[in-house]
Amino acid sequence: MDSDLIAKRKALLAPSYRLFYDDPVHPVRGEGAYLFGADGKRYLDAYNNVVPAGHCHPRIVEAVARQTATLNTHTRYLHEGILDYAEALLATFPKPLGQVTFTCTGSEANDLAIRIARYVTGGTGIIVTENAYHGVTATVAEISPSLGPSMPLGPHVRTVPAPGVGVDFAAGVRAAIADLLRHGIKPALLVVDTIFSSDGVAADPPGFLAPAVAAMHEAGGLFLADEVQPGFGRTGAAMWGFMRHGVAPDLVSLGKPMGNGYPVAGLVARPEVIAEFGAKIRYFNTFGGNPVAMAAARATLAVIQDERLMENAAATGAYLAAGLAAHGRVRGAGLFIGLELPGAALAARVVNGMRRRCVLISASGPGNNVLKIRPPLVFGRTEADLLLAALQESLADG
Incomplete structure (x- = not known):
């Protein structure tokens, strides 16, 4: 029962x-x-x-089962699977985005993006939309207003109205930047789910993100395109939601659909953004990028493309x-x-x-x-x- x-x-x-x-x-x-x-x-x-x-796609099930029966370990050993998938994945991105770090969840990917942005910019200020959701770690819960009033936002966080009829999204971002600076907080990151899922879905007109991203770059901050929801071809027009807007993200987070149900996620970055952070700060994720995760992700991407x-x-x-x-x-x-x-x-x-x-x-x-x-x-x-x-x-x- x-x-x-x-x-x-x-x-x-x-x-x-x-x-x-x-x-x-x-x-x-x-x-x-x-x-x-x-x-x-x-x-x-x-x-x-x-x-x-689709649920239980036989090609993906077979790839996961075969790899599980062969080897599953971590990324401190050499393995072709992680490189084969990274190469196939990065081929779907514009050229400036050239390196990837694998995680288990989108929350981890967004958490890592915040660490990188703060290291690179020297700032702490983060701008998100008023009903955004970006994950469940302590850091990203503080930038996820949709979790409700019982989850307080960080003092370094500013929210802006989501795009909609009569809303100038870029003006909201510029106002949030000004407010951060007025309170002595240097802007570090604009984070946008490029389909604005938790805000009620906003996609049009294509291109409306560009002025907001430009404003953040002018203020010395970075732009993270959260593609956990719209990525992997869901919007129909492009593999990634940000591509509909003609913008160049510094960082792109991936999650949910990446392994067709197998827990795998990642953060794609421009190499120059991640270079110093990667050289000076160790990042290791026991299960992120493991051979089974990579087999699931590679098969999923192949099915999306082949079918x-x-x-x-x-x-x-x-x-x-x-x-x-x-x-x-x-x-x-x-x-x-x-x-x-x-x-x-x-x-x-x-x-x-x-x-x-x-x-x-x-x-x-x-x-x-x-x-x-x-x-x-x-x-x-x-x-x-x-x-x-x-x-x-x-x-x-x-």
Whole structure:
């Protein structure tokens, strides 16, 4: 009984854990864009961006199993796998971004980026958006306002309004820089999730990030593009979200979709940014970059490229966005879409109504009124039609 599992969770797991939906889902198997529940039902997964190649892709499963059965150790030994993947990964980035450090999670990657930025700039000030989420370590939790008022921001942190109608994002960044300087804090880093996921999704118009990045560089700070959410082709137009804006990040953090479910993440950097830090400060991560992680990541990237999943994200995303437009304001790019509804109560009702109809989505934004849709990149028109039908029925619920 799921009620017994819920009770056992409450007894055994820390209370900071949360479950999705009024009636939690209990999956026992996954395949492609679908999860299969202990209740015997098939669920359309329109939320899980951790598996861009789809649940349990056989090519990735085989690569992980083969490497697990052969060797798994750390990066202080020579191994071809880490170099093969680094070469393939960096080939997807603009030329100035030329070196990578591997971690286990996006939180670790962002934590490392902050350490590097403070070392390089001599500053401590960090600018993020008002409802940003960048991770769970002590350092990045302080720059994650979406964790709620019980998690205080650091005194070195300034927040700016997320991009939106009538918002001059660059002006907000310039004002935050001025406020930092007024309080004797030297700016070190502008951190942006380039799809603004927790802020309710903001993608357009392409290019709006450029003036804000220029302002941070003029102030002597660095720019970190947090690609944990929009990266690996999800936006459809480019492999990385920042590329839609014509900006040149100093650092790029990667996470969730990198290993199609296997825990692997990383930080890509311009070599001149990381050179002195790397020479003077040792960084070692026992599991970051291990051979199994690299096998998972290499297979995932190959599937994204070979199966043209970025192109599918563009085509299916456009089709889905057109269908969603009848129900509210649509935000996003590719297969990262937000649908703005009039209020949080309606959004929660729709999310739970769609769950009852076996379609899984969520909601985000400071008002929790933006439906957040970010399925595996194998999601096609058939799945889009199923989602649109479930949405229409859920909106009609009394």
